Amino acid sequence: MYIQLALDRMTVDKAIKITKEVNCYIDWIEVGTSLIKEFGIKSIYTIKNVFPDKPLVADIKTIDNAKYECELCFEAGADIITVMGVAPLVTIETCLNEAAKRKRNIMIDLLNVNETTLRKLIEYKDAIFCAHLSKDEQELSVSKAEHSFDRFNILEDRTLAIAGGISIDSIEKIKPFNPLIIIVGSAITQAADKVKAARELKQSILFMED
Amino acid sequence: MYIQLALDRMTVDKAIKITKEVNCYIDWIEVGTSLIKEFGIKSIYTIKNVFPDKPLVADIKTIDNAKYECELCFEAGADIITVMGVAPLVTIETCLNEAAKRKRNIMIDLLNVNETTLRKLIEYKDAIFCAHLSKDEQELSVSKAEHSFDRFNILEDRTLAIAGGISIDSIEKIKPFNPLIIIVGSAITQAADKVKAARELKQSILFMED
Structure with a gap:
């Protein structure tokens, strides 16, 4: 299981600083939507240049x-x-094709996707699927107790990422879904001791996989 | 009926140059999603500073x-x-509240919204509703002949904007829906003679309203 560090609501310099600190405990870097929208595409370029490996x-959240x-x-x-995932299918298929041309990949964000659409999306076998409770739902409407991934059981044969307020306390709940990636943002980036938070998260996963 | 000039897939300097040329024929300026994602929020600030009135x-396309x-x-x-419009309702309501606080407004983009959701969204009486055929649908899947706005009839008492490949040829078709705003991008920005294109579009609307 990989840890994808989501960098959001901060400057590009701050994102680089935090990533350097926790670099050995995280596996993938996510340039968050807020960085792209606030600072543009150069946020991606700048961060990739510092961490080329x-x-x-x-997290461009393409919808058109x-x-x-x-x-x-x-x-x-x-x-x-x-x-x-709520985009027109032609948009998703275009992303898949553009990624395949370059031997890269796409992650389909399942935010607010209904059952009918979900059943269409699982046909895109090469994509990574991201079961996602949005920031707004986390902060403004859905309690953590209500936050269930059960509806994503049908994705069991697909590459799965899980996102949305994930912390060391929610790892056990996520385990049965066997995601390839867990996306962690504020549990690391907002922690008083970011290195400790990242290390403990990494350890909890390693222990789980024993 | 207002013309909203959509500025997309160009540099901020080019956007300013084109807007200056056609300024007297257009009513609202749209900083397109592609400008925001490519160059960041400063694209909004820079363009507003040149055209403060x-x-x-x-067109940030907020979804979280x-x-x-x-x-x-x-x-x-x-x-x-x-x-x-496909965002969680809590996200849309947050945007409405943030706009109201500042005496500004929001435009709900109806891209890929189904009937059930549309009926919920029309409760947001203060919002502007944007009936939208996406760029990808225009360019890759839906023919212009198939492009119908009939399903948006239920929005008749709401403030309506119409977008998606609008040109001088489609104005007549749009007229019965009585939109407050028509959103025009490439029919002006990609025209060989942009000033002529904008002037003719403006004239066709004035004539229509006689």
Whole structure:
């Protein structure tokens, strides 16, 4: 199980500083939507240049204009880009094709996707699927107790990422879904001791996999 | 009926140059998603500074992290921000509240919204509704002949914007829906003679309203 460090709501310099600190405990780097929208595509380029050996996920949340956004991100150094599962299928398929051309990949963000759409999306066998409780739902509406991934059971044969308020306390709950990637943001980036938080998270996963 | 000039897939300098040329024929300026994602929030700030008297729509396409994205855009000078109709309702409501606090507004992008969701969204009486055929659908899947806005009839009492490949040839088709705003991008920005294209579009609307 990999840890994808989500970098959000901070400057690019701060993102680099934090990533350097916890670099040996995390596996993938996510340039968050807020960094891309606030600072533009150069946030991807800048971060990839500092960490060329770490897979980089550009959380561009494509919902239209797929070819253009794929080109921007992949040329800036992204290994994986995100596309919204609620986008028109032609948009998702364009992202898949653009990624395949470059031997890169896409992550389909399942935010607010209904059952009917989910059953269509699982046909995209090469994609990574991201079961996602949004920041707004975490902070404003859905309690952590209500946060269930049970509906994503049908993705069991797919490459799965899980995101949304994940901390060391939620790892046990996530384990049965066997995700390839857990996406962790504030549990590391907002921790008083970020290195300790990342190390403990990494250890809890290693222990789990024994 | 207002013309909202959508500025996409170009540099900020080019966007300013084109807007200056056609300024007297257009009513609202849209800083397109591609400008925001490529160059960041400063694209909004820079364009608003050059055209302080024109309403500015930031096509940020918020789908999560609503408060943060609203703050970025409104502080950069946006008068209206876009939020996806396919977003969780808590995200849309947060955008509405953030806009109301500042006496600004939001535009709900109806891209890929189904009937059930549309009926929920129309309860947001203060919002502008944008009936939208995406770039990807225009360019890759839906023919212009298939492009129908009939399902948006239920929005008749709401403030409506219409977007998606609009040109002087499609104005007549749009007229019965009585939109407050038509969103025009490439029909002006990609025209060989941009000033002529904008003038003719403006004239066709004035004539229509006689």
